[in-house]
Amino acid sequence: MAEDKLPTRAEDFSEWYNQLVVKSDLADYAPVRGCMVVKPYGWALWENITSWLDGEFKKTGHVNAAFPTLIPLSFFEKEKEHVEGFSPQLAVVTIGGGELLEEKLVVRPTSETIIGYMYSKWVQSWRDLPILIVQWGSVMRWEIRTKLFLRTAEFYWHEGHTAHADADEALEEMYRILDIYEKFCLEEAAIPVFKGPKSESERFPGAQITTSIEAMMWDKRALQSGTSHYFGTNFAKAFDIKFLNKKNELQFAETTSWAISSRIIGAMIMVHGDDHGLVLPPRLAPIQAVVVPIFKNDDEKTKVMEVADRVFAELKAAGIRIKMDDRDNVSSGFKFNDWEMRGVPVRVEIGPKDVEKGSVALARRDKPGREGKTFVSQTGLSSTVSLLLSEIQDSLLKRATEYRDANIHEPKDYEDLKRIVADGWAFAYWCESLECEAKVKEEAKATTRNIPMNQPDQEGVCIVCGRPSKRKVYFARAY
RNA sequence: CGGGGCGUAGCGCAGUCCGGCUAGCGCGCUUGCUUUGGGAGCAAGAGGUCGCAGGUUCGAAUCCUGUCGCCCCGACCA
Structure with missing residues (x-):
């Protein structure tokens, strides 16, 4: 119940958030560290989110299915980057029915491996492609610092996993989904986002291209609000997803995966909420x-x-x-x-x-x-x-967009960039080298968010090293 | 791995140093009456194996031993 006042956002944004999630009746802390209970009001909000997304996925030819929660540990060792990325975060089951298990099982942190394994059995011919499956469920990652909705050990999401006959089609799928995510944020959640590819170092473990939508929270930190990945043939090779093409040649499939999680609720809280509490966009509000x-x-x-x-x-x-x-x-x-x-x-x-x-x-x-x-x-x-209601919906998006744009600046030089990211986002040319990115992360505590799409033909110089550069990137402190 | 702190009612805490009467307080909860246009008041109630186990004692929330759990800081790891 809302018996007490919240701290203001300016006083303590983090504490404002923690108390608001509980007082607004969205969620509660679970007895297991890092886990949350999504209460009926929070779940009703989540259902409004999921039913819109589910509708869009179905319109674009996707179907839903369910894969197991438990995955053999050995599956994670088949893709090198994937295992390196996820092994520190795995919860592993070693005992079942009172007996030590011969093969340890992982509580899924994401399902590329088990779905890849199944796809290898299902795909024989070009006629079996594409496969466009979405799984709705929860996954578990053993996080150190947790926060309700934003980073919990178990969280809810959909994960789309698709397999295609060629790269163009897989890339088209990746971008199609990214567009759906953008549309969701703009039209439903009233959250303005930038969409575009992530840097190499910020990629999903095992992906060739990771694209994201990035949103600015009230405290001007960035939140990656959805991702869509192109794997090329990385997972197909690891899991042996092969088919005979029209020329009767054996070929690896091209795969993608993509997700928006219950974290998007955290984004709505931090973008629209005020010192009186939650402010929900009318199109998603359980009670309008x-x-x-x-x-x-x-x-x-x-x-x-x-x-x-x-x-x-x-x-x-x-x-x-x-x-x-x-x-x-x-x-x-x-x-x-x-x-x-x-x-x-x-x-x-x-x-x-x-x-x-x-x-x-x-x-x-x-x-x-x-x-x-x-x-x-x-x-x-x-x-x-x-x-x-529709006026409020529009006004929330307008307000959030104005706030975001007012807090993005183009730095004059590297020193300026450091100053800007302390309290806002910097939009600057970047040479796309790992060194320059690492330098900013080390010295300014800001990461590259993404390289927004549809940039005009332009020439500039990297804000860090001064080398020629054609594309600008957003730098920001992130959640 | 090292250092510090905390476990007492649903939540937040006092009491522990220096053992002693029926274990208190605030919020919340229940019931009744009066209230209700920006977080109401009064009254009467309900609710506790004091984290767990053992010990000392006539007597333990309090002292001793062990144990479990949680939080913070540092280190390590990314």
Whole structure:
């Protein structure tokens, strides 16, 4: 329950986040260190996210399937970079049914290996391709420093795994998914993102190309919010995914994988949230509007509830996800704060004065306090609220985009870059060498985020070493 | 691996040094009455093997021994 005030974001952003996740009723700490319990309110939000993504994947020809949680440890040793990348983070099962296992089993940290193994059995001919499978589930990585939604030992996601007959088709798939992710962030989550390839050192273990979408949080740190990888034939060779092509030649398949996780909820919290609590984008909010009836006695209650019930039914019939807050053990003031903490986009307040005037008070969550409160007619309320919801959706994206853009700067020189990334993002030419990237990481604690796509033809010099460069990259401190 | 801290009600804590009456406090919870347009008040209640095991003692949350778990700092690793 939202009994206490949050620390402000400016006071302690990290503590603000930790308390908000619990107080907004999204999640709770589990008895196992680093694990979280996603509560019904948080899961409802996740379901809205997953059902939109699931719809897009199906529209583009993908199908869902389920692979096992347990993977033979030996599978991880088949791809060199993959095992190096993941072995420190593996949870390993060594005992089953009271007996020591002959082959240790890993609780999946990601499923390329077991899916690759299965694909090798399923793919014989060019006619078997492409395979476009998505798995929805959870994975486990033994993280040292955890934070609810952002980095937990177990987290929820979808992982797409596709196999194709040639590189062009696999690359096209990687970018197709990246576009879906971008569309999701912009249109659903109201989070502006940059999409593009990651640097070599920031690639997924085993990938030839890793692309990402990158978002700026309120504290100006970057959060990788989704990834789409092209493996070339790396995993096909490790797992022997081969087929006979149209020319009757044996050939390795080209594979991809991609994911958005429950971490995206952390992104929404840190992009839109304010000092009063969560601010959810209307398109994903489990509750889009809440009705709060206000009365002093039974006589008023009867009159107010009559209107409140009618309003509730009307909004519900209009397809708005609506909740009636008829709790009688807490005050109206408590309810206002409570729903603000939970990020509900619109609050409909109905009191005795409204019953008289035929009005209701509408409070929009993105503008807290008096500024966001208006009195409107009960007549045509469902369309008023629908309009307001879409206005809030647009305004959240606009606000987040302006904030982000105001905090990205183009450094004049290397010293300038160091200054900028201390409190913002730097956008600069980079020669794409590992040395220059490592230098920035060491000296400025900032990593390259990605090289945004669709850059114009241009010539410049690397911000670090001064060598000629054609593409700019974002540098930022990241989560 | 080294150093430090903490385990007492759902949550946050006091009490432990210096053993002693029925183990307290705040929040939350239950019930009732009054309240409700920006985080209500009063009253009466419920809730505890004091992390676990053993020991000392007439008597242990408190002293001793062992043990488990968690947190912080450093080192190591990336």
